[in-house]
Amino acid sequence: QDGGQYLLHLHKTPQLNPVIEPLSWMLGTWLSDPPGDGTFPTMKPFQYLEEVHISHVGQPMLNFSFNAFHPDTRKPMHRECGFIRIKPDTNKVAFISAQNTGLVEVEEGEVNGQELSIASHSVARISFAKKPHVEQITRKFRLNSDGKLEQTVCMGTTTQPMTQHLHITYKKV
Ligand code: HEM
Numbered sequence: 001q002d003g004g005q006y007l008l009h010l011h012k013t014p015q016l017n018p019v020i021e022p023l024s025w026m027l028g029t030w031l032s033d034p035p036g037d038g039t040f041p042t043m044k045p046f047q048y049l050e051e052v053h054i055s056h057v058g059q060p061m062l063n064f065s066f067n068a069f070h071p072d073t074r075k076p077m078h079r080e081c082g083f084i085r086i087k088p089d090t091n092k093v094a095f096i097s098a099q100n101t102g103l104v105e106v107e108e109g110e111v112n113g114q115e116l117s118i119a120s121h122s123v124a125r126i127s128f129a130k131k132p133h134v135e136q137i138t139r140k141f142r143l144n145s146d147g148k149l150e151q152t153v154c155m156g157t158t159t160q161p162m163t164q165h166l167h168i169t170y171k172k173v
Helices: 018-026
Strands: 028-032 036-040 043-055 061-069 077-086 092-099 103-112 114-127 134-143 149-157 164-170
Touching: 018 061, 018 077, 018 134, 028 036, 043 077, 092 114, 103 134
Parallel strands: none
Antiparallel strands: 028 043, 028 164, 036 043, 036 164, 043 061, 061 077, 077 092, 092 103, 103 114, 114 134, 134 149, 149 164
């Protein structure tokens, strides 16, 4: 095969690597439905739209991007992208994310059926990241019986204990 403009397209559609089969329920393009709910003791509750792409290229990992938008103006807001890995022959999962706020984080946890629960293992940030700094993060992803993907994020900062920051459900598009 030749003439492909993109290297990935020089390959045939990749087969799912069997290592990531336990996470295959996360694959796809997802759009918030309804808009997500943002909360935290220090802020007024807010809503947001989010578009999620979770894909693979045949490697034993998922690639993801989460892109949030303002519900009225559609202005881009929080963005993050990274990889989800699974320790072969276990249900142990690592989630690696770079965020547009200057945060880079690693979370680890477990996949059980169609539910992934992870907690921050390490957090790093740029020297001029906005305060207060996040110290701890937990996330739960779940595929619901109606086929919707759900994400809940809690965080603890230098000023607040662990509290829910985000809750959102997505439909597959
Ligand atoms: C505020 C962290 C995802 C929207 C904050 C704050 C932190 C934070 C530390 C400041 C809290 C305070 O002032 O007490 C995070 C982390 C995220 C995340 C670690 C992902 C794991 C999102 C997403 C949205 C969002 C997806 C959707 C739009 C906001 C808004 C505020 C905020 C609107 C308040 C205004 C501001 O400080 O910019 N977030 N956030 N966040 N976050 Fe997030």
